[in-house]
Amino acid sequence: MNPELLLQLDRVIHEKGRLAIMSMLAASPELSFTELRDALAMTDGNLTTHIRALQQEGYVAVAKSYQKNRPLTTCSLTPAGRKAFAEYIHLLEQIVRQNKK
Amino acid sequence: MNSNWAEENLQTIRTLMERSAVYRRALAPIMLLAGLVGLAAAVIGLLLHLDSGRGFCTFWLGTAVIVVAGAFLIARQQAIKDKEAFWSPPTRRVAQTMWPLLLAGAVLGGTPMVVGGGDAPPDCDSLTAIIWILFYGCALHAAGFFMPRGIKLFGLLFMASACVLFYAFFSGIFYVLFFTGWISESISGHWLMGFFFGVLHLAYGAYLYLTEKGKNAA
Numbered sequence: 001m002n003p004e005l006l007l008q009l010d011r012v013i014h015e016k017g018r019l020a021i022m023s024m025l026a027a028s029p030e031l032s033f034t035e036l037r038d039a040l041a042m043t044d045g046n047l048t049t050h051i052r053a054l055q056q057e058g059y060v061a062v063a064k065s066y067q068k069n070r071p072l073t074t075c076s077l078t079p080a081g082r083k084a085f086a087e088y089i090h091l092l093e094q095i096v097r098q099n100k101k
Numbered sequence: 102m103n104s105n106w107a108e109e110n111l112q113t114i115r116t117l118m119e120r121s122a123v124y125r126r127a128l129a130p131i132m133l134l135a136g137l138v139g140l141a142a143a144v145i146g147l148l149l150h151l152d153s154g155r156g157f158c159t160f161w162l163g164t165a166v167i168v169v170a171g172a173f174l175i176a177r178q179q180a181i182k183d184k185e186a187f188w189s190p191p192t193r194r195v196a197q198t199m200w201p202l203l204l205a206g207a208v209l210g211g212t213p214m215v216v217g218g219g220d221a222p223p224d225c226d227s228l229t230a231i232i233w234i235l236f237y238g239c240a241l242h243a244a245g246f247f248m249p250r251g252i253k254l255f256g257l258l259f260m261a262s263a264c265v266l267f268y269a270f271f272s273g274i275f276y277v278l279f280f281t282g283w284i285s286e287s288i289s290g291h292w293l294m295g296f297f298f299g300v301l302h303l304a305y306g307a308y309l310y311l312t313e314k315g316k317n318a319a
Contacts, residue, residue, distance in 0.1 A: 019110065019113070019114065020113070020117055023113070023114040023117035023118050023121070024117050024118070024120070024121040025121070026118055027117075027118035027119070027121040027122040028121045028122060031121065039117075039120060039121065089111070089114065092107045092114075093111065095107040096107045096108050096111065099105070099107065099108070
């Protein structure tokens with residue numbers, strides 16, 4: 001296997017929890033904090049930490065609003081996040097192809 | 102490091118993306134269409150006195166075909182507008198979940214009426230309507246696992262109502278209502294259909310229209 005491919009993998013996305021968040025957000029225009037937490041069976045603290053890391057990297061946008069007088073936090077992928085995720089998948093596919101050779 | 106980790110990661114990503122992709126496309130317009138057509142059909146059914154078993158069934162199954170075709174057209178139109186695939190995985194999952202229950206309901210509710218024809222018992226249209234309400238509720242509830250949470254609750258409302266109506270039907274409450282003149286034996290089926298497939302869909306469609314914004318992607 002070409003080790004350069006491994007080095008090119010985005011370390012921020014490669015972490016298991018953050019990869020799950022990115023995957024969920026990539027398939028939906030936006031997801032609420034609660035939807036993400038329930039779907040991924042994460043604790044509030046764990047999810048907050050991961051989202052903050054992705055937000056700092058510019059991959060995820062967080063919007064706070066109110067729905068029926070209750071605070072609603074929604075997350076979505078930014079264009080940079082979508083691009084980084086696509087590149088990450090492309091690299092994984094390349095690695096899989098190399099393994100099969 | 103396991104050489105399959107990349108493949109496993111890709112599989113995990115695919116699973117998560119499929120789970121996340123919830124069908125949200127054009128729900129409000131589809132519900133409003135179903136409600137309007139349902140309500141109009143109930144009024145037409147009452148005005149034209151489509152009371153025979155065969156007439157009642159054919160009329161309402163025809164209405165269902167119109168609504169399904171309209172729903173597909175609306176969803177397709179939105180998919181084209183948003184430059185998305187119409188037969189997306191969420192759309193496919195919802196359709197695959199709903200059709201067996203809808204078919205079972207149509208067959209189970211319609212067969213006695215069609216086979217019985219003019220000889221069907223006078224309140225048979227109510228029973229058919231209740232069966233359709235129950236199976237439609239089951240279909241909505243099942244599809245709700247791939248749709249916004251409200252759909253599941255909407256399906257539960259249909260199921261619970263159908264159970265109450267079944268009890269009323271077989272416990273003789275319906276007969277009491279017939280004899281006391283609260284409902285006419287020839288129009289009760291159309292009233293039930295009009296309320297559940299017309300009014301309730303209109304109300305839910307209006308609620309979605311007012312509360313949802315920009316959540317249309319499938």
